[in-house]
Amino acid sequence: MSTEGIVRGYDFMDASSIDEHVICAICAHPFIDPVVTPCDHTFCKTCIKSWFDKKSECYLCRKGGLSMKALRPANHCMMNILDKILVRCLACEDENIRRGDFADHLENHCLYHPQKCSASDLKCPWVGLRNQAKSHHSACVFETLRPAFEDILTRLHTIEKENKSLRSENNDLKEELMTLEREYNELEGVIKNNEEHGHSRRTGKNVSKSKKSSDYAPERRDKHHHMFSSDDDKDETTRNINTHLPATHEGNANASHKHS
Ligand SMILES: [Zn+2]
Ligand SMILES: [Zn+2]
Ligand SMILES: [Zn+2]
Ligand SMILES: [Zn+2]
Incomplete structure (x- = not known):
């Protein structure tokens, strides 16, 4: 042999x-x-x-x-x-x-x-001979529970699907948050420019030579100057911007309050 x-x-x-x-x-x-x-x-x-x-x-x-x-x-x-x-x-x-x-x-x-049980896909550990398989099958706990197992598996599958779609929704929200953050930073930049601009006007500095303000057209400068003609007005504007931002920006918002 x-x-x-x-x-x-x-x-x-x-x-x-x-x-x-x-x-x-x-x-x-x-x-x-x-x-x-x-x-x-x-x-x-x-x-x-x-x-x-x-x-x-x-x-x-x-x-x-x-x-x-x-x-x-x-x-x-x-x-x-x-x-x-x-x-x-x-x-x-x-x-x-x-x-x-x-x-x-x-x-x-x-x-x-040696044969495996027909419920080996459900992890029934039984192994035996073909002529014993019939009697095992009629008493197999795994086979009896097959409908319940399959129901659980179906539900698990649904949950996995839902989880996947929630994750993609979460990603969309993250992107939206990033856009808002960018917009916030831009606004903050504009406010700072306006503050400097307003300050230099009041102290009589030559605005046109200031690097940050030199790109602004005269009419825009006037408009901004008008917007922040007093310190009270300026605080009001900052507050309005902060109210429109999500709660996660509180840290940044507070920081900008300290600056102003
Ligand atoms: Zn050879
Ligand atoms: Zn050989
Ligand atoms: Zn044989
Ligand atoms: Zn079995």
Whole structure:
């Protein structure tokens, strides 16, 4: 009996009849997931992979500079020969199963291959034989609770969706807040300019030479001067601006009060 057979759960019906061209030189068994090197040598994928871990050359002809990237899958003809090799199931002792169908045998037909519960998707840990599965299924707590589980999952899904839309709404609000902050800073700048402008007018300084005020047209200067013609008016304007800003600006608003 081959080690491959024990690992895979089968034995070959007639090992001596297997074509020597489909035998892997590394493991000495019919190829599994065969791959072909650029020098045209075929190996099992896992066999050549562990060989490349030691040496980057062909196991047979020693051609160098090889890696997994240089390999191509074996052709259909080779796959057909491998699939047709007849095996015997070690669990149920069924015979003459095509090796290509063996996975299907275990999954859907073998009476003695351990099966998972149909509620394994709900994390039922039960593993047993196919002929015991029926009695487990009728008593399986997970299967009984399936409608409740599915209801919870549906609600969870809805909550996740709502959460996602709330997060995007939150982002929109953050952007709006940033815009408001920018507008606030601009207004604050205008107020400061006006304060300096008003102050220099009162103290008789030459406004046109002041760098900050030089960009203002004369009529605008007059308008601003009119707006802040007295200290009371100026405070009133600052208060009005502050009232229109969100609560988070309180810190900034207070700071501007101190300045004015
Ligand atoms: Zn091999
Ligand atoms: Zn080679
Ligand atoms: Zn079987
Ligand atoms: Zn179960």
